[in-house]
Amino acid sequence: MEEMETNNYFESYEDLEIHKLMLEDSARNLAYKDAIFNNKQEFLGKTVLDVGAGTGILSVFCAQAGAKTVYAVEASDTYKIAEEVAKENKFGDVIKVIHSKVENVTLPEKVDIIVSEWMGFYLLHEGMLDSVIAARDKFLKVGGLMFPxxxxxxxxxxxxxxxxxxxxxxxxxxxxxxxxxxxxxxxxxxxxxxxxxxxxxxxxxxxxxxxxxxxxxxxxxxxxxxxxxxxxxxxxxxxxxxxxxxxxxxxxxxxxxxxxxxxxxxxxxxxxxxxxxxxxxxxxxxxxxxxxxxxxxxxxxxxxxxxxxxxxxxxxxHPEYCLCHLTKCILVRAVLDKYEKGDMECAENK
The missing domain is CATH 2.70.160.11 (Hnrnp arginine n-methyltransferase1)
Structure with a gap:
């Protein structure tokens, strides 16, 4: 059952309407692009792992920032589109698209940076962060960077x-x-x-x-x-x-x-x-x-x-300085304000 649910998860990302929804999200795209481009000195000549690369837009951002090699790992059949996008942007030699779950991947080297857009609704939905953590523990160099x-x-x-x-x-x-x-x-x-x-x-x-x-x-x-x-x-x-x-x-x-x-x-x-x-x-x-x-x-x-x-x-x-209207909190605030005022007066007199 667990394997079936996992397969259904990856199959859902073969629906291009889902990717269209994400690619139309300018706030999402530009946050990653700005973060990567603001750190070009960290990407120049470095190796990058893109976990859950999807259609490959983040991999291209990394390549545009000067990365030497980008391993774009994508478990769904969308990996084919990522390959086409890499070639279309003339980064076919830089972006190495790998069709696999990242947990099953073997890379020829450790990476300097991991990039991933893993967040789901209320942050944790879909559990993709597990894959990012697995990739971090397996592939990231000591002192390597995580985006985000x-x-x-x-x-x-x-x-x-x-x-x-x-x-x-x-x-x-x-x-x-x-x-x-x-x-x-x-x-x-x-x-x-x-x-x-x-x-x-x-x-x-x-x-x-x-x-x-x-x-x-x-x-x-x-x-x-x-x-x-x-x-x-x-x-x-x-x-x-x-x-x-x-x-x-x-x-x-x-x-x-x-x-x-x-x-x-x-x-x-x-x-x-x-x-x-x-x-x-x-x-x-x-x-x-x-x-x-x-x-x-x-x-x-x-x-x-x-x-x-x-x-x-x-x-x-309630917290020590609670701003609610319950009587006990009003009284506590009054006492704290009195002591704070007294401390200020003492400091001024000194």
């Missing part, structure tokens, strides 16, 4: 108009009976759609930070966090919005970051929302507590089970 070199997953409570308020007035017709039926299905799996920045109810929390030079596959099996968010506006708490960012290495200029945050240019990843079964009105300053669990599926290692547990904010620990 780090990734961060963020979460924040949000409203979900497409699942709630939209059905209150569909061109003058109330259809609130449709919403619950739709939510009954969407509560079973995340929704990948664009989230407007106005729908976010609090500042983002950091769910996960990955150093791609060191992270292990085992660390990706289960991610469990508890968050206490504070609403920065009045609104409806109807879901948890997830997005990610990736940062590339740089030695001479400010590092390039590819972000899928709602107020950044739209990417094909959009945002991922876990829709809650009911809507809850919150005021500015309201505490919102929840547990978030991402666990690798036992049936398919390329998929994750995501669970959100809503908690009573009065029963969880």
């Amino acid at each position: 070199e780090s990734a961060t997953l963020f979460a924040t409570p949000c409203s979900v108009p497409s699942m709630y308020s939209f059905w209150e007035d569909v061109n003058g017709v109330s259809m609130t009976h449709v919403g619950p039926k739709l939510r009954a299905k969407t509560c079973q799996k995340p929704v990948c759609e664009r989230t407007h920045p106005d729908c976010l109810l609090s500042d983002a929390d950091n769910v996960l930070w990955l150093d791609l030079r060191e992270v292990t596959m085992e660390e990706l099996n289960k991610i469990e966090v508890r968050h206490l968010a504070v609403a920065n506006k009045k609104g409806r708490y109807e879901g948890i919005c997830l997005w990610f960012s990736c940062t590339f290495p740089s030695t001479t200029v400010e590092p390039v970051t590819l972000s899928t945050e709602p107020d950044e240019p739209l990417t094909h990843w959009k945002q991922t929302t876990i829709v809650l079964p009911s809507s809850l009105e919150v005021e500015e300053g309201s505490p919102i507590a929840y547990d978030l669990l991402l666990k690798r599926s036992d049936e398919n290692a390329r998929r994750y089970i995501i669970e959100v547990t809503m908690l009573d904010p009065s029963e969880v620990e």
Whole structure:
């Protein structure tokens, strides 16, 4: 069964519509191109491994930056297109396309740089990072570079108009009976759609930070966090919005970051929302507590089970300087502000 699911995964990437969607994503493409071209001195005359090369655009960027050899590994039949793209751009001698899973590849040498666009919805979906880690451990030279070199997953409570308020007035017709039926299905799996920045109810929390030079596959099996968010506006708490960012290495200029945050240019990843079964009105300053669990599926290692547990904010620990409107937090802030003011006055008197 596992082998069949793996084969289905690679076969899905033989659909050119999927590649068209990714190649039309200018934010994605230009982030990689800028990161590579900003580091031409690191690519000049070096060996590069492109994990999951697809149609080969990243391999061409590396060759254009001066790489001596690019090993473009692609397990699906799209490798044939990568070969054609390499020849079309006159890099047929530089880009060596290899039709294989990277786990099964044997290279004649270690590589200086690994490049890969491995990110899935909510960062971890599809589990391609496992292949990148395997390639890193097997092929990357000591001190070699990873593009990207780090990734961060963020979460924040949000409203979900497409699942709630939209059905209150569909061109003058109330259809609130449709919403619950739709939510009954969407509560079973995340929704990948664009989230407007106005729908976010609090500042983002950091769910996960990955150093791609060191992270292990085992660390990706289960991610469990508890968050206490504070609403920065009045609104409806109807879901948890997830997005990610990736940062590339740089030695001479400010590092390039590819972000899928709602107020950044739209990417094909959009945002991922876990829709809650009911809507809850919150005021500015309201505490919102929840547990978030991402666990690798036992049936398919390329998929994750995501669970959100809503908690009573009065029963969880709040940070020392919490900005929520609960009485205990207001009192703690007042005491801390008093001591801080006293410390400043003492410093000024000295």
